[in-house]
Amino acid sequence: MQIYTAPLRDMRFVLNELHTDDGFGDIPALADFTPDLTEAVLSEAAKLCQDVLLPLNRSGDEEGCTLENGVVRTPKGFIEAYKAFTEGGWNALVLPPEWGGQGAPEAVGKLVEEMICATNVSFSLYPGLTNGAIAALTVYANDTLKQEYLPKMVSGEWSGTMCLTEPHCGTDLGLLRTRAEPGEDGSYKLSGAKIFISAGEHDLTTNIVHLVLARLPDAPKGVKGISLFLVPKYLPDADGNPSVRNGARCTAIEHKMGLKASATCQMLFEDAKGWLVGEPHRGLEAMFTMMNAERVGVGIQGLGIGEAAYQSAVWYAKDRLQGRSLSGTKHPDKPADPIIVHPDVRRMLLTMRAWNEGCRGVSAWVARALDAEKHGAEPEQRQRASDFVALMTPVVKAMFTDLGLESASLAVQCYGGHGFIRESGVEQYMRDARIAMLYEGTNGIQALDLVGRKLPAEMGRYLRSFFHPVSDFIDANLEDPAIGKMVAGLKRAFEALQGATAIIAERGMKDPEEGGAAATDYLRLMGLVAMAYCFAKATKLASRELMSGTGEAAFYKAKIDTARFFYEKLLPQSASLYLAIKAGKGSVMDFAEEAF
């Protein structure tokens, strides 16, 4: 059964309690968003997600999208849900007020995103990609394009896409072939085929605005010859309303493992009219503006699905009667005890829970940095926030999505054979979670980005935005009677991360393959330390609350107990990751290609 109630209390915890000392808070530009308002926003979002999106999740998976005569139909109920979504302004929550958005902090927006992804990740892609396109247009488009397109995209009347991938090139965009010929009126004619275009065609909006990577006739080879174009499905008339159909059409929709209610389109551009966005040959830069924002969002998909999987598994573990507790019958009145009495079932539930709380703690931190990067009062604060976002984006994208699949698979395991049956709803979480490890840059690419670009950047300055607070926290709390033992565990893991960093920095300088071979293990190690830091901070706060006799003893006690599980059962993975990194690239690269 797909169960979901937004974890509002934990969301308030990571939003208002956990990170208040991170130096990213108290941003004047966001002062309107008081805790009261934020609370109301989160509650309303929870209602919409639980009442409107969740009921369409299973049916959307079963029904999927259809393509007939060039028209893509979304599953039953999606049109109405999209209407409710945009009428409530949810698509524009964090968008700039100057274009009609509500300007809410990312720290709030990411929590709402988590709810949306938890209840219907397929649905999330329709507004999600639009937001990416808006981000690129806001920065790079000229005023005419902005005036013509942004208001309608921000309102949700029109949607957006990102058209990067071609059949022969995904990761390596330098190979792309779509061409743009200059027209006489300052526009361009685009021709080429794109694949994997989420929301490339659908029936939710009256127009679709494609952002397309293509080459100009005089383009240099490789990634330095790629430009970005805006190509609408319908060309707007003088009043800005959709009129003439443009030469951009959907030729097929993909048959996928999951995410079936999201239309993944093959698009054909045939002399499609478009306009340049930003400078010629600088399209990749603009696209990466979009992409980086999207990557944090994709990480949130992993967390959202992980939370939904966890809740669905808890429900089942309390409901399903099977066997008796090893420590003696717990429910003599029932034919058997609920399976939540069994240690191995609890291990699975707590693993999911710890991953989810760990991810939420880290993403809330990154989201605050996103706000500080945009709105921070001081240049130093903005710089530090920007460094931290840059460093953590690949970690959030890759680790959260890996864990989303792991949690979904654990939920299936809790259901036993029933988990394999579609009606249980949990196998869908596995299928839907799987894509997030692949799109917006595979998780291997994220790891390379972390090790190859982010670590060496600015002589390690990005890294210091993370290492300094962790190191300071360890120094300040190692002797703390309440959390000293936990902090000693954090110190060990942090030392492993520092050691791994030194190894990669030293060896990688001479040989980039050393970094490449260590990258995935290193990213996971960094993510574990980031979570461990959040859990230790949470335990400190929770211990203080318990001592002060809070009225929420159960909540804070559970915080501490989840952190304990993380430290005792999951953080030890840092030991083996360090050993694997230390072993170096030899066993990976010496293996003869013919021998595979």
Added chain:
Amino acid sequence: MQIYTAPLRDMRFVLNELHTDDGFGDIPALADFTPDLTEAVLSEAAKLCQDVLLPLNRSGDEEGCTLENGVVRTPKGFIEAYKAFTEGGWNALVLPPEWGGQGAPEAVGKLVEEMICATNVSFSLYPGLTNGAIAALTVYANDTLKQEYLPKMVSGEWSGTMCLTEPHCGTDLGLLRTRAEPGEDGSYKLSGAKIFISAGEHDLTTNIVHLVLARLPDAPKGVKGISLFLVPKYLPDADGNPSVRNGARCTAIEHKMGLKASATCQMLFEDAKGWLVGEPHRGLEAMFTMMNAERVGVGIQGLGIGEAAYQSAVWYAKDRLQGRSLSGTKHPDKPADPIIVHPDVRRMLLTMRAWNEGCRGVSAWVARALDAEKHGAEPEQRQRASDFVALMTPVVKAMFTDLGLESASLAVQCYGGHGFIRESGVEQYMRDARIAMLYEGTNGIQALDLVGRKLPAEMGRYLRSFFHPVSDFIDANLEDPAIGKMVAGLKRAFEALQGATAIIAERGMKDPEEGGAAATDYLRLMGLVAMAYCFAKATKLASRELMSGTGEAAFYKAKIDTARFFYEKLLPQSASLYLAIKAGKGSVMDFAEEAF
């Protein structure tokens, strides 16, 4: 693309080279199966699997099974494939010659099973369950039933099922409700509903023989009141041919995540005529005879899919051009290098490869023990073999199936976004692999079986059948110049396993939940050590072959290089598993049930 060529050279290696000193070999009863004959058997099996079963794998997944008016139809081509399969005698390869089987060693049979599962795991369940039923009947049925049913089941003319699960009970069979009323002619009338019955109904055979767990009217409560019955779909007439339709019918087939070409049936028994198999109230014992044999087979499913996933990923990694090698362009003539040049892609391929070779090494060892258990010349040999099989069965079932999913997921990852598309074929491996972690006892149940039953059994005698050879090998080879360093790694992992065993034995004596909380980690640790032992032995053999100037240098070099990868990148997991086990049950069991 689903690619598969049976790894015949590696199969010969684990069959004829790796385990010759294990004390299970040279069984007179199996002397007919010379290396030449075995070689021919494996080659022929490979042909059938590659040419007949593999082409039906994707189409079977797309088409699935259908139920109409009580009739289940398998996907197109399955009837013909089953005919070819049984005409070739493949279903009866390891079955007893007295009933028409070929009496091949399990050591050969498991390799053929691996090929079948690699090419079409859905198909494997039709003959697979029949073999389980034959195993139970051979031991427990009376002569009349044997004469009437076994020849037709061994020939494959009729198939078999195992009817255990009911909607409210899977793991906890003590709860089952299906009832059997004694009739006047020594038969029984069975009534009740069963679910998850693989091959419960289909169009491949003229009759289906259900082995059904049910309660007699005078049955004690719980698992000690369960009896086993044989219930045919059609009652045989005086000549043994199917005649009157029995009251056993399929009411629905499940919609599943994967394994779609296998009909998973809901069965309704309404006054169905059946016969007791074995003693009244001792049905579980008989069923576990079947179940234990099946569990090794389910482990092999994980290995088979893991191998197919690996080969499909290697093909893609050599074919797909994307990016350039970090150490400089490798193929300047091409627009990009194949992705196999990238360290992270190699990490994924080698992880799959190492898991597969590790599993194959361990399963070949267990298969030899299966033969020695049945046919060993000396009682001591049979006992030791039986101990080893009992100990390793849960490890093979759980660890291999976990790794099957991991390898399938890694293959998807190698394909990037294309891996999520059904046409790629690799996402099917993930969906098909997922069930094996659930059926025939979830992997959590396997871990409990290992820790709760197998470890303490006979004062640790089962365990010694594994610990002694490993310990002897370490002592004998620690100073070996060729493999001493690797053996030191084996020693560390083995010490972690011994330490974990002592912890569980000591704490578990007072508190079974301690064993329960450590079980899954412990099982994985034992599996890692078993693989590490096989890899070290393989390296020793391979080093000797290389020194002697074998003509197969590439094969033996790859053996050593895969072992090195395993030791450097995967075996370190043993360190974190030990730490998690050592931390004990506290964090798992103290967590308040209400707080989940």
